[in-house]
Amino acid sequence: MTLTAEQKRQKAQNHYNASLDLCPARQLLEAISSKWVTLVLLALIDGNRRHSELRKIVAGASQKMLTSTLRSLERDGLVARHVTFSVPVRTDYELTPRGRSLLHIIFEMKDWAEDNMDGVATSRVEYDRNQPGFN
Incomplete structure (x- = not known):
């Protein structure tokens, strides 16, 4: 069966639809949205780092x-x-070029978190105060 151009676009769109449970793009989104991934990428902004340096910068890891x-x-080719x-x-x-391409998104999320x-x-506090059993 030959697919039309629209059918091909639809098939490709469904292939990488992060809303679908088993979609590879969803798995990648889950991976790059980890707090540790974000903090490691931020720690590598200024260039090469040794593991021991990263342990100091990424507090709590x-x-x-x-x-x-x-x-x-x-x-994933990000680092x-x-x-x-x-001896x-x-x-x-x-960071690889692909890893660097994520930085503007990470900066926007970081700035949003700090601003909000x-x-x-x-x-x-308001939500917790309105919960049953709040003292």
């Missing part, structure tokens, strides 16, 4: 979480890992 996040980012064979071995991470935190905090 365990070594396991940071390693897992970096591997995921490397797998590049560079190993220098020395001890040195491993540096840096007072209002959100007020809304949370």
